[in-house]
Amino acid sequence: MPEKTTVYKDFIEDTLKEYPEKSKKERAKHIAIIEPGDTSCSVKSNKKSLPGVMTIRGCAYAGSKGVVWGPVKDMVHISHGPVGCGQYSWGTRRNYYNGITGINSFGMMQITSDFQEKDIVFGGDKKLSKIIDELEEMFPLSKGISIQSECPIGLIGDDIEAVARKKSEEIKKTIIPVRCEGFRGVSQSLGHHIANDALRDWVYEKDVKGADVEDSKYNVALMGDYNIGGDAWSSRKILEDMGLKVISQSTGDSTLSELANIKKAKLVLLHCYRSMNYVARYLEEKFQVPWLEFNFFGPTQIFQSMRKIAEHFDEKIKERTEYLINEVYGPKLQKITDKYFPKIKGKKVVLYVGGLRPRHIIPAFQDLGAEVIMTGYEFAHNDDYQRTLEYLNDTTIIVDDMTEYELEKTIKKLKPDLFGSGIKEKYQVQKSGVPFRQMHSWDYSGPYHGIDGYEIFAKDVDMAINGYIWKKITPPWEKGA
Amino acid sequence: MKGCEGICNITMFNEESYKTLFNNKKNYEDGHDDKKVKSVLEYTKTKEYMEKNFSREAVVINPLKACQPLGAFYAAIGFENTLPYLHGSQGCAAYFRSHFSRHFKEPFPAVSDSMTEDAAVFGGHKNIYEGLKNSYKLYKPEIIGMCTSCMAEVIGDDISSFVNNAKSQGDIPKDVDVVTAHTPSFVGSHITGYDNMLYEFIKYFGDELSAKHEKINVFLGFDTYVGDFTEIKRIFSLFGVEYTIISDPSEMLNSPADGNYKMFRGGTKIEELKKAPGAKGAIFLQTYSMSKTIQHVKNQWGQVARIINPIGLKGFDDLLVAISELTGKEIPEELKSERGKFVDAITDSYYHVYGKRFAVTGDPDIAYGLTRFILELGGEPVHILVTNANKKFTKEMNKLLEEFSKEDSCKVYPEKDMWHLRSLMFVEPVDYLIGNTFTKLVARDTDTPLIRIGFPIFDRHHLHRYPVIGYQGGINLLNWIVNGILEDIDNKTKDSSNFDIVR
Ligand code: SF4
Ligand code: SF4
Numbered sequence: 001m002p003e004k005t006t007v008y009k010d011f012i013e014d015t016l017k018e019y020p021e022k023s024k025k026e027r028a029k030h031i032a033i034i035e036p037g038d039t040s041c042s043v044k045s046n047k048k049s050l051p052g053v054m055t056i057r058g059c060a061y062a063g064s065k066g067v068v069w070g071p072v073k074d075m076v077h078i079s080h081g082p083v084g085c086g087q088y089s090w091g092t093r094r095n096y097y098n099g100i101t102g103i104n105s106f107g108m109m110q111i112t113s114d115f116q117e118k119d120i121v122f123g124g125d126k127k128l129s130k131i132i133d134e135l136e137e138m139f140p141l142s143k144g145i146s147i148q149s150e151c152p153i154g155l156i157g158d159d160i161e162a163v164a165r166k167k168s169e170e171i172k173k174t175i176i177p178v179r180c181e182g183f184r185g186v187s188q189s190l191g192h193h194i195a196n197d198a199l200r201d202w203v204y205e206k207d208v209k210g211a212d213v214e215d216s217k218y219n220v221a222l223m224g225d226y227n228i229g230g231d232a233w234s235s236r237k238i239l240e241d242m243g244l245k246v247i248s249q250s251t252g253d254s255t256l257s258e259l260a261n262i263k264k265a266k267l268v269l270l271h272c273y274r275s276m277n278y279v280a281r282y283l284e285e286k287f288q289v290p291w292l293e294f295n296f297f298g299p300t301q302i303f304q305s306m307r308k309i310a311e312h313f314d315e316k317i318k319e320r321t322e323y324l325i326n327e328v329y330g331p332k333l334q335k336i337t338d339k340y341f342p343k344i345k346g347k348k349v350v351l352y353v354g355g356l357r358p359r360h361i362i363p364a365f366q367d368l369g370a371e372v373i374m375t376g377y378e379f380a381h382n383d384d385y386q387r388t389l390e391y392l393n394d395t396t397i398i399v400d401d402m403t404e405y406e407l408e409k410t411i412k413k414l415k416p417d418l419f420g421s422g423i424k425e426k427y428q429v430q431k432s433g434v435p436f437r438q439m440h441s442w443d444y445s446g447p448y449h450g451i452d453g454y455e456i457f458a459k460d461v462d463m464a465i466n467g468y469i470w471k472k473i474t475p476p477w478e479k480g481a
Numbered sequence: 482m483k484g485c486e487g488i489c490n491i492t493m494f495n496e497e498s499y500k501t502l503f504n505n506k507k508n509y510e511d512g513h514d515d516k517k518v519k520s521v522l523e524y525t526k527t528k529e530y531m532e533k534n535f536s537r538e539a540v541v542i543n544p545l546k547a548c549q550p551l552g553a554f555y556a557a558i559g560f561e562n563t564l565p566y567l568h569g570s571q572g573c574a575a576y577f578r579s580h581f582s583r584h585f586k587e588p589f590p591a592v593s594d595s596m597t598e599d600a601a602v603f604g605g606h607k608n609i610y611e612g613l614k615n616s617y618k619l620y621k622p623e624i625i626g627m628c629t630s631c632m633a634e635v636i637g638d639d640i641s642s643f644v645n646n647a648k649s650q651g652d653i654p655k656d657v658d659v660v661t662a663h664t665p666s667f668v669g670s671h672i673t674g675y676d677n678m679l680y681e682f683i684k685y686f687g688d689e690l691s692a693k694h695e696k697i698n699v700f701l702g703f704d705t706y707v708g709d710f711t712e713i714k715r716i717f718s719l720f721g722v723e724y725t726i727i728s729d730p731s732e733m734l735n736s737p738a739d740g741n742y743k744m745f746r747g748g749t750k751i752e753e754l755k756k757a758p759g760a761k762g763a764i765f766l767q768t769y770s771m772s773k774t775i776q777h778v779k780n781q782w783g784q785v786a787r788i789i790n791p792i793g794l795k796g797f798d799d800l801l802v803a804i805s806e807l808t809g810k811e812i813p814e815e816l817k818s819e820r821g822k823f824v825d826a827i828t829d830s831y832y833h834v835y836g837k838r839f840a841v842t843g844d845p846d847i848a849y850g851l852t853r854f855i856l857e858l859g860g861e862p863v864h865i866l867v868t869n870a871n872k873k874f875t876k877e878m879n880k881l882l883e884e885f886s887k888e889d890s891c892k893v894y895p896e897k898d899m900w901h902l903r904s905l906m907f908v909e910p911v912d913y914l915i916g917n918t919f920t921k922l923v924a925r926d927t928d929t930p931l932i933r934i935g936f937p938i939f940d941r942h943h944l945h946r947y948p949v950i951g952y953q954g955g956i957n958l959l960n961w962i963v964n965g966i967l968e969d970i971d972n973k974t975k976d977s978s979n980f981d982i983v984r
Contacts, residue, residue, distance in 0.1 A: 020618050023611075049571060051594035052612030053619060059572020074512065082631055082666035083541070084548025088576035090919065092583065092939070096494075098503055101922065102903070103522045104513055108922060114541040115667045120635060130539035137533050138542065138900070141513050141521050151570055151632040152667070155601060182572040183597050183632050211511035230494060237502060247509050257511030336487075404590065405619045408742065424578045428588040433740035445490060455488045473740045 004395040008033045012397070015409040023050050030400040034392055041385040045377070045400045048186045054404040056352070056424060057378050059182030061085055063191020065148035067275050068199075069178065071095040071226050071251040072259065073105040074143040076135050079112040080128065080160065081150025085182070086112040094441045095226045096233075097253040104141045111135070115152060125158050132167045132175065143256045144174035146198075154181040164202075174256060176202040187379035187401075189274065189355065196278035203259055204286070210248075210260030218313065219247045221265035223280065223291070224272035227252025229446020234453045235271070235296045238329075242306065243320050244313070250276070263287040267312050269294050271449075274355030274384055296449045298364025298457070299333040329451050337367055340458040345369030347417040347465055350410060352376040352402050352425070353439045359388040361420070361439065364448075366393075368458055373414060376402050404428070418465050433473040435464040531904035542900035545842055545919065546869040548666035549674030550628045551577045552703055552770070554591055556678035557626025557660070559728030561748035564622035565591035566612065566659075568605060568640055569630025584705065584937040585734045585945060590744050592616045596632055605633055609643040613659070614652040620744060624751065625659045628678055634665040658751075660685045670869035672770035672844055675703040679728055680773045686751055687782070691759035696723040697807055698760045698784070700774065702767025702846060705936040707731040708948035708957075713766075716951055719813045720804055725753045725760065735946060758782045762807040764800075766791050766950065767846035769874060791950035792850025792958070794857050797823060800951065819952035826956055827858065830963040833984075835859035837966065840906060842866045842899075842916035843935040845874045847949075851915055851934060852878065854958060856885045863891050863911055866902050870895035899923050913966065932965040934958070 012031050016024050029044040049055035058066070061079075066089045069077055079086030090110040099105025113131055115124060132145060147160050160177040168175040178198045180191045202208075213219065220239060225232035232252040239246050247265055248258040262268060263283050268291035270280050280291040292312065294305035303325050310321040347370045351358050358375040365372055376399035377384060385398065399406065407425060410416070411432045419429045420439035429436045437443050437460060445460050447453040482491050493499060512518075524530055554565040554577050567574040574593035581589040594612030596605045613625065627640060644659045653659075662681040664674040679700075699713060710731035717724045732747020762785040763778050765771055779786050787803040790796050797820060801812050834855070839862045841852050848870075852862045865878060870893075878893040894901065899920060906914070906927040914924050917935035924931035938944050948954035967984050974980045 018619055020614050023615050048597055049595045050611065050615055051596075051608045052566070052592050052614065052616035054590065054592045054616070055571055055595060056575070057571055058575040059570050062572055062575070074510075078540075082548055083544055083546060083670070084551065084573065084631075084666050085576065087544070087547045088551075088580045090543075091922075092579070098506075099512075100518060100522060102900075102926070103525065104518045110543050110919075112541050112544065113539065114544065117665070117667050120667050127539050134537050134540045138537070138540070141518065143511075151573075151630065152635045155632065155635040182570040183601050186597060211509070213509065229490070233494070233499060233502060236506070237498070240502065240505070246506070249506065249509075253506075255510045255512065258509055261509070403619070411742075422579075423582050424575065424588070426588075427582060427586060428590075428742050431588070431736065431738045431740075432742040433738070447490070452488055452493065456490050459487070473738060475739075 002395060005033055005035070008395065008397050011409070011413045014413065015406050018405070023053070026050060032398050034389065034396050034398055036393055036395065038389060041389055041398060043385050043398050043400050045385060046186060046189060046379070046381045047401075049401055055401055056404070056422065057187040057401060059188065060180045060184045060191030060194060061148060061150055061182045062089060063188030063275070063379075064178050064180035064195035065089065066093060067188060067226065068192055068195035068251055069146050069148060069176075071097065071107065072146070072254050072256060073097040073099055073107050074255045075146055075174075076106045076111055076139055076142045077146045077148055078131060078135075079110065079150060080124070080147050081113065081152050082115045083112050085150045086110045092441070093226070094228050094444070094446070095252050096230050097227070102139070106139065106142060120152055120156055123156055123158050124153070125160070125163050128158075128160060128163045129167055132163075132171065136171050142173070144176065146176040146178055148178050149181045151182045154179060154184070174202065174206075174208050189379040189381065192275040193278055196276060199259065199279050200282050203256075204263065204282070208256065208260045210257040210264070213247045213261055213264050216245055217266060218243060218245045218317070219265050220244045221248040221250070221262040221268045222246050222271070223248075223250050223262060223268050224270050224276035225249070225252050225449070226272070228440070229442045229448070231447040231449040231453065234447040234450035237452070238296065238302070238306065238450050239269070239309075241324055242310065243317050263289055265289055267292060267309070269309060271296075272356045273387070274380060295360050295363075296453070297360050298367040298454055299330075299337065300363045300367050301360070302329070302450070302454070332451065333454055336455050336458050340462050341369045343462050343466055346371065348373045348414070349418045349420065350374045350414065350416040351439065352378070352399065352407070352421040354378050355380050355384060357439055359384070359391045362391045364454065364457060365461070368461060370418070370461070372396065373416065374399065374410065376400060418461065433470065435467065435470055437461070437464050525904075526907040528908050531908050534901060534904045541898050543919065543922065544868045544898040545917065546670035547580070548671060549664035549669060549677065550630055550666065551580060552671035552673065552675030553626070553628035553662055553664045553678035554581070554589070555703060555730065556675045556682065556728050557628075558589070558591070558733055559730040559748055560624060560626070560682060560754070561750050562623035562745045563626050563748065564616060564620055564624070566616060566625045566627040567591065567593040567630055568609060568612070568627055568638065569593060569596050569633040571595040573630040580937060583939045586942065587734045587736065588742070590620070592620075593630075601632065601636055604636065605638045606643045606646065609640065610647045610650070610652045613644070613647045617653045617657060622745070623658065625657065626678060626682070627659055627661045628664040628674065629662075631666045634663065658685065672703050672869060675770050676773045679771060680777055683727065683754070683757065683774060683777060686754040687758045689758070690782070691756045693759045694756065694761070695808075696725055696756075696760045697804070698757050698763040698778070699724050699726045700728070700763065700765045700767070700771055701726065702765070702770040703844065704767065706945055706947065706949050706954070707735045708946055709950050709954060712948035712951040712953050716800070716816065717804070719815050720808065720810055721813075722804060722808050722810060725749065725757055727754065727757060760784065762786065764789065764803055764807065769845035769871065790846060790850045790853070791954075792847070793854030793955065794823065794827065795853060796850055797951060797955055816952070823952050823955045826959055830959055831858045833963050833966050836861065837913060838863050838911040840864040840866065840902060840911045840914045840929070842902065842914070842920055845870050847935055849874070849878060849881070851958075853881055856881070856887065858962070861887065861890055863909065864894060864902065864905050865891065866894040866897050866905070868896060868898055903927065913969070930965060930969040932961055934961065
C-alpha cells in the first residue's frame with residue numbers, strides 16, 4: 001500500500017473511533033479513499049444526517065430560496081412562515097445583481113409573512129393573499145412573486161398553490177408557490193430539486209412568455225451560475241468574447257424573462273449541475289435544447305470548457321476560441337500562474353463545500369501547484385461523486401456530509417496548508433492555526449470564475465497561505481516556536 | 482484602488498468592459514424603461530407612498546428581529562461546558578451558527594437533531610434519543626441546552642419527556658444535565674427565546690434555595706458586546722464586590738487563536754448558578770430580554786432586583802448607585818473619578834451632537850439606552866424604530882421623551898420594519914442613523930450616514946469586542962457617535978473652505 005493510503009486509512013479509522021457504534025457504521029459509508037484510476041466511488045450520499053453530530057448542512061428552504069429562486073432579481077420572494085429563516089439568509093450569499101433594490105430589483109431584501117401564533121392555529125392562506133396585495137402596492141414594478149415555504153407551512157395544511165393561482169389571475173403576474181419546507185429531504189439538495197420543479201410547473205408549463213429574442217445560431221443560456229461575487233459576469237465575458245450571444249443567465253442576476261427564455265437557446269451551458277440539472281433535463285426533453293456542463297475555474301478547465309463549448313458551433317467560433325486561448329487568455333493566465341506558482345507549489349488543500357465546487361475547483365488549485373488531499377460535499381448525490389473521479393489524479397480522501405467533529409480531526413491529523421469551506425467552519429479552523437478561505441461566498445472576494453476570476457483566486461490563495469501571521473500562532477516562549 | 486496590483490475586485494465592475502457587458506445584458510432582461518423606474522423610485526419617496534406603506538397589515542419588509550431559538554442558543558452558550566442543541570430541522574441550526582459567526586467572527590458550536598419528514602409524521606423522539614447520544618459522545622458537554630425550532634413546536638413534541646426516556650434507556654448518563662426550553666418562532670423574537678432559555682437554566686439549577694451569601698447576581702441579557710462583560714467585571718472588582726454573571730459567553734466568543742481550538746471556554750459555572758438563589762441581590766442590565774427571568778428571581782428567589790439600563794451617563798450612574806445600595810458599599814474613588822472623566826468627555830463633544838436629528842433602531846433594551854444617551858448629548862432621536870417592541874417599551878420610551886420634553890418632536894415606532902423606516906427617512910429626513918448592518922440598506926437609499934451599533938454587525942470588524950456600558954462603554958459610544966459625525970462633516974466639506982483642521 002502506498003504511504004499516503006496508509007496514512008489516510010489511519011486517519012479515517014481514528015476519526016470514526018469516537019462515534020457510538022451505530023453512528024460509526026453509518027459514517028464509515030460516507031468516507032472513502034480514492035486511488036488514481038478508480039472508476040467508481042463507494043461513498044454513500046444524499047442520506048439523512050445523523051442527529052446531534054453537528055452537520056454542516058442546511059435545509060431545503062436554503063436550497064430553494066437561498067440558492068435557486070432568491071437571485072431572480074425582478075421577482076419578490078416571500079419567506080413564508082416565521083421571521084427567522086429569511087432573516088438569517090438575508091443578503092449573505094453575495095449573489096450580485098444590477099438594479100435598484102426595492103424598485104425594480106428585490107435581491108437584498110427580507111420579505112416575510114412573519115407568522116404569529118394565530119397564523120399557525122388558523123392557517124396563513126388569508127394572510128398570504130393579503131401579503132400579495134400589499135406587495136403589489138409596495139413594489140408595482142415587480143415581475144412576479146415566489147412563495148418560499150418554511151417549515152410550518154407544510155405542517156399546518158395551507159394551500160399556497162390555490163392562493164397562487166387565484167392571486168396570479170387577479171394581479172396578472174406570475175406567482176410561484178414553492179414547497180421547500182426545511183424538513184423536506186436531507187439537505188439543501190431537495191430544495192434545489194423542488195425549486196427546479198416549481199420552475200417547470202409554474203413557468204414553462206404555464207407558458208410564461210419571455211421578451212422577444214432575435215433568433216441566432218449563437219444563442220446560448222448560461223445556467224446554474226449564481227453570480228457569487230460576480231462569477232456569472234466574469235464567465236459571460238468569455239462567452240461573449242467567443243462570439244456567442246448569452247440570451248439568458250440564471251439564476252444569478254437573472255430576470256423572470258431570462259428564465260422563460262432559456263428554452264430559446266441553442267445550447268444550455270450548465271455550471272452548477274447539482275442545483276439546476278433537473279430543469280436542464282426537462283428542457284432537453286420537452287424543447288430539445290441540449291445542455292453541456294462546463295467549468296470556468298482556472299486555466300486548464302477554462303480552456304477545456306471553451307473548446308468543448310466551441311465544438312457545438314461553427315468554424316468561426318472555433319477559430320475565435322483558439323485565437324483567444326492561444327493569443328489572449330493563454331499568455332495572460334500564464335503570467336498569473338508564473339507569478340503565484342512558486343509560492344503555492346506543493347501546498348496541501350482540503351475542501352469541503354456544496355454540490356459542485358468540491359470537484360470544480362480542484363484543477364484551479366492544481367494550476368497553481370497545490371494539491372487537494374481531501375475533498376467533500378455537503379449535499380451531493382451519487383452522480384456528483386462519480387463526476388469527481390475524473391478530477392482526481394492522486395490518492396484523495398472523499399467525505400460526504402462531514403461533521404464538525406471530523407473537521408477537527410482533519411485539521412489535527414492531516415495538517416493542511418489551506419482549508420476551504422464555509423462560515424461556520426472558518427473560525428474553528430483559523431484558531432487551530434490553519435489558513436482558511438470561505439469557498440461558498442469567496443470570503444467576501446471574488447469573482448473566482450473566468451479570466452478575471454483566476455487572477456483574484458490566485459491572489460487570494462497566496463494571501464491565505466502565505467500570510468505572515470500564520471507563522472506566529474505559536475508564541476516565542478513555547479517550545480518548537 | 483491604489484493598493485490593487487493587477488485586477489481590482491473593489492472597482493472592477495465600474496470598468497468599461499463590465500459596463501458594456503451590463504448594457505448588453507439589459508437587452509435580454511425585459512426590464513422596465515429607465516424613465517418608469519425613475520418615476521417609481523421618486524414615488525416611493527413621497528408622503529402618499531408612506532401612507533400606503535404604513536397601512537400594511539400583513540407583509541413585513543426588512544424587519545429588525547430574529548427568531549426565538551437564536552436567542553436561546555445565546556443564553557445557553559453562556560454556561561460552562563454547555564452545548565446548545567436544537568430539537569428540529571438542521572437548517573435552522575445552520576442559520577443560527579452562521580449568523581453568530583458572521584457577527585463575532587468566532588465559531589459557534591451547536592447541534593440540531595436533524596428532524597425530517599418522518600419526524601413530522603411520527604414525532605421527533607427518535608431524533609432526541611440519537612441526537613443526545615451522538616452529541617454527548619462526540620463533544621462531551623456537561624450540559625445540553627435544548628430548544629425547539631418551529632417544526633418541533635408545530636407538531637407539539639414533548640421534549641422533556643423525550644429527554645427522560647433517553648436517559649432511562651441509557652442514551653446518555655442520567656447525571657447529564659439537559660435543560661429544555663420551548664422556543665416557538667411564531668411568538669416574540671430572539672430576545673423572547675433568550676429569556677425562555679435563561680429562565681429554564683435558572684429554574685433547573687437554581688430551584689433549591691441555597692444558603693444566603695453576600696454575592697450579587699448580574700444578568701446582562703442578550704448583550705452581544707463581549708467587552709461589556711469585561712467592563713462589568715472590572716467595575717465589580719473596583720467595588721470589591723463578589724458577583725456571579727448569569728450566562729457569560731464572553732470567553733466563548735472572544736477566544737485566542739493559539740493553534741488549540743477548544744469547543745468550550747469560560748461561561749458561568751454551574752456551581753455558581755446553584756448558589757445564585759442565596760445571593761444578596763440581583764442586577765439586571767436589560768429588561769425586555771429577560772421579563773420572565775426577572776419575575777422568577779424576584780418572586781421565587783425573593784431577591785431584591787435592580788433593573789437598570791446601563792447605557793449612557795444615567796446608565797453609568799444608575800449602575801454605580803445600584804451596586805452601592807445593594808451591597809452597602811461606597812462608590813469607589815476610582816469610579817467616581819471615571820464618572821467625572823466621562824462627563825468631561827461629553828462636555829468636550831456634545832456640541833457636535835446637539836440638535837442633530839437621529840433615527841435610532843435596535844432591540845428594545847439597546848434602543849432605549851441609545852435613545853437616552855442621544856438625548857443626554859442634546860441630539861434629537863426623531864424616529865425610534867424597534868421591530869420587536871412591546872407595549873411596555875412604547876410606554877417607557879414615551880415617558881423618557883417627556884422627561885426631555887421631546888414628546889412632540891420625537892416618536893416611537895414599535896413593531897415597524899425598515900421599509901417603514903425608509904419612508905420615514907425620506908419624508909422626515911434625519912442627519913444620522915444608528916443601527917445594525919442591515920440598516921445600511923436604508924442608509925444608502927436615503928443617503929444618511931450610518932453609525933453602526935447593535936446586532937448583528939457583519940460588515941465591520943471588532944466593534945463587538947468593545948464595551949458600550951460603564952465608563953469604557955460610554956467613551957466608546959461617544960467616540961463612535963461624535964467621530965462618526967465629524968467624519969461626515971469632513972466628507973461634506975471636503976470641497977469647501979470649512980474643511981477645518983481643528984474640530
Ligand atoms: S424554521 Fe423557524 S426556528 Fe427555524 S429559522 Fe425559520 S423561523 Fe427560526
Ligand atoms: S456552487 Fe456549490 S455552493 Fe454554490 S449553489 Fe452550487 S452547490 Fe451550492
